[in-house]
Amino acid sequence: MTILLHPTYFPSIATFVAIIKADAVVLEVYDNYQKQTYRNRCYVYAANGKLQLSVPVVFSQKNRQKYSEVKIANDYKWQDNHFKSLESAYRTSPFYEYYIDELKPLFAQTFDTILDFNLKCFEVICECLQLEINSSKTKLFEKEPKDLKDYRGLVNAKKENIITLEPYTQVFYSKHGYINNLSILDLLFNEGPNAISYLESQNIL
Numbered sequence: 001m002t003i004l005l006h007p008t009y010f011p012s013i014a015t016f017v018a019i020i021k022a023d024a025v026v027l028e029v030y031d032n033y034q035k036q037t038y039r040n041r042c043y044v045y046a047a048n049g050k051l052q053l054s055v056p057v058v059f060s061q062k063n064r065q066k067y068s069e070v071k072i073a074n075d076y077k078w079q080d081n082h083f084k085s086l087e088s089a090y091r092t093s094p095f096y097e098y099y100i101d102e103l104k105p106l107f108a109q110t111f112d113t114i115l116d117f118n119l120k121c122f123e124v125i126c127e128c129l130q131l132e133i134n135s136s137k138t139k140l141f142e143k144e145p146k147d148l149k150d151y152r153g154l155v156n157a158k159k160e161n162i163i164t165l166e167p168y169t170q171v172f173y174s175k176h177g178y179i180n181n182l183s184i185l186d187l188l189f190n191e192g193p194n195a196i197s198y199l200e201s202q203n204i205l
Helices: 013-020 078-090 096-107 114-129 184-201
Strands: 002-005 024-027 041-046 049-054 135-137
Touching (some): 002 013, 041 078, 041 184, 049 078, 078 096, 078 184
Parallel strands (some): 024 135
Antiparallel strands (some): 041 049
């Protein structure tokens, strides 16, 4: 099975459930950019509960703009803020020290476009998971792609289908309980090498 996905900012756990069950992954890079999606945001588990991390972008809703053309607003110190948020949220997690050195360069290097940044985030996460993926990119946009299972709907932050995943241990569980389908970072920092087994055991169909 080959699946079609949008590259997003540190994708959701459900996205990686889809990836790990696929034979190949095609990344959508020819679509128009849309706000209110995971293209430039992810959710993590902080001391006060679910926390949204958003990458600021230069985008106007008036004119259609390709996802590949949307620039990151690098005049904001968003990378420092995101890294500090991750440190605060996960420094006491079992595998924070194990992975943070691989992730840290993402918050030090300047990226021009949100798509390029997301593709690099995806690459680094796959390396952390030691996940080898047969991946490629789209060459054109198709509303109804042939011979692909379309998982592009996973990009919708507000309209995604309700996906229930099995609970795993989270740092602030005793405070706020289990929070479902956060960024893959949450699973990585809390479960480490066991993340692969967890992903393989889940079902989002």
